[in-house]
Amino acid sequence: MRDNIKISCRKRLNRIEGQVRGLSRMVEEDRYCIDIVTQISAVRAALRRVEEEVLKDHVAHCVEHAITSGDKADQRRKITELMAVIERANR
Numbered sequence: 001m002r003d004n005i006k007i008s009c010r011k012r013l014n015r016i017e018g019q020v021r022g023l024s025r026m027v028e029e030d031r032y033c034i035d036i037v038t039q040i041s042a043v044r045a046a047l048r049r050v051e052e053e054v055l056k057d058h059v060a061h062c063v064e065h066a067i068t069s070g071d072k073a074d075q076r077r078k079i080t081e082l083m084a085v086i087e088r089a090n091r
Helices: 003-028 033-069 072-089
Strands: none
Touching: 003 033, 033 072
């Protein structure tokens, strides 16, 4: 993973960590259920954005490298990995 992507992801994940701590406080304080669900949705969306950023970096570097290398086995492996992660994300 490239350094700029790492930095961006770490910032996002730190923010998400704070959101999750806030969610825990909301539950502890017996806040309104819809407010809690709204915040859970926001956390899930933020995690999806991190996932997308990591996947884009993976395709731009790891998959691209496999394609340009000419190594058929590595190409198949990278495409299989990518398809598996996309399938899991769509469940």
